Amino acid sequence: MKHLSRFLAASLLVLGLSTANAQDENNPWAVSIGVNAVDIFPTGGDLPVQGEIFDEYFNANDHWNILPSVSKLSVGRYIGDGFSFTASGSVNKITKAGELPDGTNVGVDDLSYYAVDGRVSYSFKNLLSSSWLDPYLGVGGGYTWVDEIGAGTFNGSLGLNFWITENLAFNVQSTYKHVFEDYAASNYPPTHFQHSAGLTFAFGGKDTDGDGIYDKDDECPEVPGLEEFNGCPDTDGDGITDAKDDCPDVAGTAEFNGCPDTDGDGVADPKDECPTVAGLAALNGCPDADGDGITDANDGCPNEAGPAENNGCPYQDKDGDGVLDKDDNCPDVVGTVANNGCPEVTEEVQETLNEYAAQILFDSGKSSIKKVSEDKLAEIIKILNEYPNAKFTVEGHTDSVGSEKLNQRLSDTRANSVKTYLVENGVDKFRLSAIGYGESRPIATNNTRAGRAKNRRVEINLVKE
Structure with a gap:
């Protein structure tokens, strides 16, 4: 016991x-x-x-x-x-x-x-x-x-x-x-x-929300609901439970998961960025009058088709050279398609530049430019400004009289002297470079006075990309 x-x-x-x-x-x-x-x-x-x-x-x-x-x-x-x-x-x-x-x-x-x-x-x-x-x-x-x-x-x-x-x-x-x-x-x-x-x-099953449906059978055990929806609520009474209703407080249709479509364009109001105006599903329910893929509200030219990168407006060609302004490196100057809308420096122009450059005179043995050369330099500046996207090299050359080291130094200083003059008179410095070649690139014999005179020169040559 x-x-x-x-x-x-x-x-x-x-x-x-x-x-x-x-x-x-x-x-x-x-x-x-x-x-x-x-x-x-x-x-x-x-x-x-x-x-x-x-x-x-x-x-x-x-x-x-x-x-x-x-x-x-x-x-x-x-x-x-x-x-x-x-x-x-x-x-x-x-x-x-x-x-x-x-x-x-x-x-x-x-x-x-x-x-x-x-x-x-x-x-x-x-x-x-x-x-x-x-x-x-x-x-x-x-x-x-x-x-x-x-x-x-x-x-x-x-x-x-x-x-x-x-x-x-x-x-x-x-x-x-x-x-x-x-x-x-x-x-x-x-x-x-x-x-x-x-x-x-x-x-010991519980009914946490007190809706008469035990938690084990209640799909929404913490929110009172209806027996026909396994214990889940339907606040707006549209026959779709709140958990599955994208718009639980506004009656809608099953087609749109319980949401309305006010403007009848087939896009439910929560996803419709223009819910009161019929539009296109591809544009989230907003209209596009000109059909360029940009909604009217965001289109700078809503009645004229244009690309998105230009705010829905068509591109212009202000200078009429056949190159649209967006692709035109010189939108205000007539140019060529091959040169991205900018004018091209022709062989004739190149020759004219060097005709003027050859007439630039310096003080003997120095890099200071004589005043008599200013007219030629003005012509050079005028030509350079006609080709605003072209880059040029100012080249200095000497004859063979004197030491090679001295001639190299003199050609450098004269080329830079011309570059400085051009920049100070309005030519973009980033378009110009300067280099001296000394006596290494003669264009005539150095055995005659006339030949040496030709070798003492400045050239301005186009830099080809």
Whole structure:
């Protein structure tokens, strides 16, 4: 009788602990009842009656101690993210103590067995995406009495629920119970396996939003809704639930996911940038009178087709040279297509430039330009300004009289002197470069006075891209 009292106390403890436990989010509570079997042999323990780990694990006939009645009660509660806590109480009788090394089964007088255990388990049901197969692993601890001797245990469990319905499952479980070392010398209770089978009942569904539909069946469990929409609301009454309604506060049509189309252009108002004026779907419901692909509101010339890069207006050709202003490097000066709308420097112009350049005179042995050359320089500037995108090189040359080093220096300074004059009189400095070639590029013999005079010259030559 005292043992029965001990089991009842353990059961009360289980029920007390269950208030802190969990099962699943829709049915958080679970109660299991069933039978259990205690097996001492296949645990690899220190007793002579225990074999190696998992020896004869399924030998129920020789080693399992089973009561022919309900002998295990468990209560659990879902914690979250697949984890549950379960507390259980069990009762049994030990009549088979194991097997001696010579193979003799050891029988014992009926020893009472009581256990109370707690377990945290993780379900693999969601990982398997299964509605009925629910394997789990658990770890925990408890306290076990065999007759008058009790011991704490560390437990590891492997179990399987077969869900027959949403609320009813057939459960099988095997638990390894390791007795703490401090108790090993007393022999009982020894390290052992406890197997169990039974039925699990899940219950406790909630109705969070109070709409009369339990959360497990409510597609909108936190918002009151209608039964015909599985607990979801339809605020605007258009027959489309708010969760699927792109315009939940304004009645619309199913064609536009619950939104209206005020201007009837086939574009729902939330996506229509011009909801009161019929337009084109390709332009988000806005009109395009000239058909250039730019909405009238953004078109600088709404009645005249033009490209987007020119704000919807057609490109102009102000100088009439056949090159549109957008491509014309010289939009105000007539040019050629080949030269991107700018005038081209012809051979004739090049010759004229150098005729004038050859008449630029310097003070003897110096780079200072004589005043008499200003008229020729003015003509040169006039020509250069007619070709605003062309670049030129001012080249200085000397005869062979004097040292080569001196002639090189003199040609450099004279070329730069002419460049400076041109820049100071309005020619863009970035269009001009200057270089001296000394006596290295004669155009006549240096053996005659006339030849040397021709070699002392300045040239202005077009830089070809």
